[in-house]
Amino acid sequence: MRHLAYILTAVLAWGTAPGARAADWQSLPASAYKMKDMTASLPLPAAPAAEKGRRLVCIDPGHPNSYSNGLTQINGTNETRINWQVALKLEQTLKEKGFDVVITKNAELQSVENKERALICNRSGATLAVHLHCETTPGSGYALYYPDREGTFNYNNDPDIGYKGPTPPVIAGSRLLAQAVQTGMRAKLAGLLNDLGIKGDSHTQVGANQGALTFSIFSQIPTLTIEMAVLTNKHDAAFIKSPEGQQKMAQAIASGIQLSAR
Numbered sequence: 001m002r003h004l005a006y007i008l009t010a011v012l013a014w015g016t017a018p019g020a021r022a023a024d025w026q027s028l029p030a031s032a033y034k035m036k037d038m039t040a041s042l043p044l045p046a047a048p049a050a051e052k053g054r055r056l057v058c059i060d061p062g063h064p065n066s067y068s069n070g071l072t073q074i075n076g077t078n079e080t081r082i083n084w085q086v087a088l089k090l091e092q093t094l095k096e097k098g099f100d101v102v103i104t105k106n107a108e109l110q111s112v113e114n115k116e117r118a119l120i121c122n123r124s125g126a127t128l129a130v131h132l133h134c135e136t137t138p139g140s141g142y143a144l145y146y147p148d149r150e151g152t153f154n155y156n157n158d159p160d161i162g163y164k165g166p167t168p169p170v171i172a173g174s175r176l177l178a179q180a181v182q183t184g185m186r187a188k189l190a191g192l193l194n195d196l197g198i199k200g201d202s203h204t205q206v207g208a209n210q211g212a213l214t215f216s217i218f219s220q221i222p223t224l225t226i227e228m229a230v231l232t233n234k235h236d237a238a239f240i241k242s243p244e245g246q247q248k249m250a251q252a253i254a255s256g257i258q259l260s261a262r
């Protein structure tokens with residue numbers, strides 16, 4: 001399945017060629033959308049059981065979903081692409097450190113709803129989930145968001161509207177995960193990216209509305225959203241676009257996850 005994912009990613013790469021502007025994407029021929037639809041119909045990842053003695057980490061490269069496709073071109077890239085590229089490097093790094101990994105999608109442009117992202121992580125048997133995103137607000141650096149209170153899912157068109165979560169143990173575990181990952185990131189990214197700190201989900205737009213982010217509400221395991229860099233900031237964008245920067249980011253997050261697993 002992963003081979004197919006790579007092939008599809010390569011085939012689709014032209015659709016969001018580096019340097020293309022948002023307007024270019026909107027004016028793509030209908031055939032481009034047809035191929036995009038094809039990835040959307042890919043089956044969601046199977047849930048692998050962790051090998052005996054190995055911990056399973058769920059990596060969620062944020063976007064596309066119906067809330068945001070993450071394809072707006074910013075400083076020569078887009079959020080969906082960066083999240084996916086770092087996710088693959090994080091997968092490799094975690095495996096080298098002895099973890100098993102499940103990723104919430106099979107291809108860069110596969111669309112997965114935020115609720116489904118949490119359910120995939122829950123079903124996988126993972127002991128923790130990290131959601132990879134990039135920020136587009138003013139400023140520079142990385143920030144960590146965890147569910148600091150129970151939220152209520154309020155998507156009008158979803159049958160689970162009114163669902164409340166996460167539970168107090170998940171909230172407590174998420175706080176510990178955030179602290180461990182911050183420690184790892186500070187050590188590996190000092191002098192490269194600013195640490196903008198740990199914040200509650202309620203400091204995000206969706207979290208302010210629901211009390212927590214959607215995948216936090218549905219998560220049954222400690223969960224952390226990592227805004228890895230500010231894409232609209234030229235320094236941050238140059239760092240997180242480069243393979244070297246992405247590798248450093250993957251190593252920083254992995255070392256934090258390793259700290260949390262002790």
Ligand SMILES: [Zn+2]
Pocket residue numbers: 062063070079132133134
């Ligand atoms: Zn995002």
